[in-house]
Amino acid sequence: xxxxxxxxxxxxxxxxxxxxxxxxxxxxxxxxxxxxxxxxxxxxxxxxxxxxxxxxxxxxxxxxxxxxxxxxxxxxxxxxxxxxxxxxxxxxxxxxxxxxxxxxxxxxxxxxxxxxxxxxxxxxxxxxxxxxxxxxxxxxxxxxxxxxxxxxxxxxx
Numbered sequence: 001x002x003x004x005x006x007x008x009x010x011x012x013x014x015x016x017x018x019x020x021x022x023x024x025x026x027x028x029x030x031x032x033x034x035x036x037x038x039x040x041x042x043x044x045x046x047x048x049x050x051x052x053x054x055x056x057x058x059x060x061x062x063x064x065x066x067x068x069x070x071x072x073x074x075x076x077x078x079x080x081x082x083x084x085x086x087x088x089x090x091x092x093x094x095x096x097x098x099x100x101x102x103x104x105x106x107x108x109x110x111x112x113x114x115x116x117x118x119x120x121x122x123x124x125x126x127x128x129x130x131x132x133x134x135x136x137x138x139x140x141x142x143x144x145x146x147x148x149x150x151x152x153x154x155x156x157x
Contacts, residue, residue, distance in 0.1 A: 001071070001072075001075065001076075003075065003076025003077075004076075007076075008076040008077055011074070012077055013097075015077065015097035015098055016097045016098070016100065016101040018098065019097065019098035019099075019100075019101035019102055019105075019115075019119075020101055020105065022042070022046075022098075022118075023101070023102055023105050023107060025042070026038050026042050026115065026118075029042070039114070043118055046118055046119060046121035046122055047121045047124075047125045049121075049125075050122040050123065050125030050126040050128075050129070051126075051129055053122065054125070054126045054128075054129030054130055055129065057126075059130075061130050062132075062153070063084075063088060063089035063151035063152065063153050064084055064089050064153075066089065066091075066127075066130075066132070066151055067084060067090070067091050067151065068082070070082075070091050071091075077095075077097065078093035078095055078096060078097075078147075079093065079095040080092060080093050080094070086153065087153055088150050088151060088152050088153055089150075089151045089153070090148060090149065090150050090151070091147075091148070091149045091151075092146050092148050093140070093146055093147040093149075094145070095140075096116070096141070096147065098116070098119055099116060099140050102115050102116075109143075112141050113141045113142045114141075115141065116139050116140065116141020117141065117142075120139065123136065123149055124136070127151060131154075132151050132152065133152035133154075134149065134151055135150045136148070136149050136150075137149075137150055
């Protein structure tokens with residue numbers, strides 16, 4: 001599939017804006033409270049965001065639905081590859097505009113990893129709301145070569 005380069009550029013810019021917002025809020029919470037509270041508050045907020053996203057979707061979303069939608073809508077943005085078989089649907093993202101923005105904001109490598117992990121609460125809780133077991137096996141933020149999200153398929157009875 002080919003993506004419109006201008007659309008990919010604009011969506012990446014929007015994702016970078018989301019990353020700047022998250023990064024600024026995190027730094028502000030640390031300044032006004034402490035790092036532990038900043039982590040807790042940010043994780044809680046993004047968990048809520050994941051729950052809201054799930055509520056707006058069909059209640060019958062499957063791992064394949066999720067992976068296919070991601071690929072169709074955001075595959076070019078994240079330079080994604082999809083693997084699907086009878087056990088799981090896997091999304092491999094080889095580029096992250098959020099991470100690139102946190103680097104530009106001079107977050108330490110440790111904080112880039114932390115912000116990446118916090119941002120993934122969106123996917124973890126979206127999956128949880130859809131009763132889809134989800135493993136985030138690799139992440140660009142922790143230095144892996146790509147983010148790997150595995151959405152496990154349930155056996156039908």
